[in-house]
Amino acid sequence: MFHIMQMENIHMAKTVLVVDDSAAIRQSVSFILEQADYDVIQANDGMDALSKLDGTPINLVITDVNMPNLDGIGLTAKVRENPAYKFVPIVVLTTESQSSKMDAGKAAGATGWIVKPFDAEKLLAVVKKLIG
Numbered sequence: 001m002f003h004i005m006q007m008e009n010i011h012m013a014k015t016v017l018v019v020d021d022s023a024a025i026r027q028s029v030s031f032i033l034e035q036a037d038y039d040v041i042q043a044n045d046g047m048d049a050l051s052k053l054d055g056t057p058i059n060l061v062i063t064d065v066n067m068p069n070l071d072g073i074g075l076t077a078k079v080r081e082n083p084a085y086k087f088v089p090i091v092v093l094t095t096e097s098q099s100s101k102m103d104a105g106k107a108a109g110a111t112g113w114i115v116k117p118f119d120a121e122k123l124l125a126v127v128k129k130l131i132g
Helices: 023-035 046-052 072-081 099-108 120-131
Strands: 015-019 039-043 060-064 090-094 112-115
Touching: 015 023, 015 046, 023 039, 023 120, 039 046, 046 060, 046 072, 060 072, 060 120, 072 090, 072 099, 090 099, 090 120, 112 120
Parallel strands: 015 039, 015 060, 060 090, 090 112
Antiparallel strands: none
């Protein structure tokens, strides 16, 4: 006798790459996303993030702007050069209210940004809008 497996319980979690040189912010963002059933990969700067873009399916990148080694704007530009991740939404976390940083992010290919500090609802609203 055959049993039909119920497919509605199989849920493919979306994967978010969270990039920030602050461990506290990485953990905070990761916790919020994991509570909402997203898979999270953490990176502590742009170079670390690039090393994790090794063909692993990523649905969204959330990155800080000001980081050592490779900042969020540089990371955004590098992600956009990679054919596998060219169309992945990139959200920049910033404390910068300067329009020049936002313009640079937009020019590099950022999808949008969230100004720190932010709350869980705002973060999840942006994530859900971008990747469901």
